[in-house]
Amino acid sequence: MTGERRREILATIQRKPGITFRALARELGLGIGDLQYHLARLEKEGRVFSRKVGRRRYIFPGRMEEDAQRLLIAISTETRRNILLLLMNRPMMQKELAEALGISQPTINYHMSELLKLGVVRAEKKGRNVIYTLAYDPETVLRLVNEYRPGLWDKLADGLIDLLAGGGWE
Amino acid sequence: MMELLLAIVTMVLSLLLAWVSFVAYRKSHLRPALYLLMAFILLALKKVIEGLSLASWIERDVGVVTAILEVMVLGLLLVSMWRR
Numbered sequence: 001m002t003g004e005r006r007r008e009i010l011a012t013i014q015r016k017p018g019i020t021f022r023a024l025a026r027e028l029g030l031g032i033g034d035l036q037y038h039l040a041r042l043e044k045e046g047r048v049f050s051r052k053v054g055r056r057r058y059i060f061p062g063r064m065e066e067d068a069q070r071l072l073i074a075i076s077t078e079t080r081r082n083i084l085l086l087l088m089n090r091p092m093m094q095k096e097l098a099e100a101l102g103i104s105q106p107t108i109n110y111h112m113s114e115l116l117k118l119g120v121v122r123a124e125k126k127g128r129n130v131i132y133t134l135a136y137d138p139e140t141v142l143r144l145v146n147e148y149r150p151g152l153w154d155k156l157a158d159g160l161i162d163l164l165a166g167g168g169w170e
Numbered sequence: 171m172m173e174l175l176l177a178i179v180t181m182v183l184s185l186l187l188a189w190v191s192f193v194a195y196r197k198s199h200l201r202p203a204l205y206l207l208m209a210f211i212l213l214a215l216k217k218v219i220e221g222l223s224l225a226s227w228i229e230r231d232v233g234v235v236t237a238i239l240e241v242m243v244l245g246l247l248l249v250s251m252w253r254r
Contacts, residue, residue, distance in 0.1 A: 157193035164202045
């Protein structure tokens with residue numbers, strides 16, 4: 001019975017990488033304590049990987065640990081989450097992203113270079129323009145972004161990051 | 171009394187801003203956030219030194235120390251505005 005329950009939990013995490021603890025408990029109809037126990041066992045065996053970001057705990061299959069780390073860094077600021085949501089609809093240029101989000105182009109440029117480094121977006125040169133596309137499974141990205149609940153410090157820090165990334169003089 | 175209250179408020183705000191800068195640095199690794207973190211910590215430290223100088227058991231003049239801290243705070247704010 002315990003083994004069956006654990007297999008069910010693992011299958012759900014594999015089907016929905018990045019599912020949050022709450023969503024997993026809701027989906028499987030499990031109690032918090034029960035799920036905590038099984039997840040602790042699965043994590044100890046290296047079959048799942050979990051990380052708390054913002055106010056949520058995200059759970060991934062163990063083999064996705066490296067990907068998960070990159071994705072969680074990618075969604076850790078509000079501007080990057082908004083950029084990813086926009087790129088989910090269609091490929092866009094930096095200028096379009098800046099206009100859509102009402103943010104300065106240097107700020108967008110900083111975030112795009114971070115997202116490129118993390119491998120979450122792809123840049124393609126077309127003539128004189130650089131078009132950005134999402135380079136990761138949109139369903140997983142959407143799940144992570146939708147579940148993200150930033151704390152007060154996160155919100156303040158995100159504002160400061162945008163200010164510092166976009167401001168200053170040469 | 172009012173002076174002490176304002177000093178405490180300044181110190182608390184400096185520490186809150188230092189924490190925000192720390193969170194921003196941890197998330198972004200932007201060097202200006204680190205300079206801001208140092209500036210706000212120094213500002214809080216300056217307030218502590220100024221507050222302690224009010225106590226009778228401290229006889230040393232802390233004017234020079236607080237003035238140096240002030241210069242350092244302003245210097246760090248200036249550096250944090252420099253574009254990378």
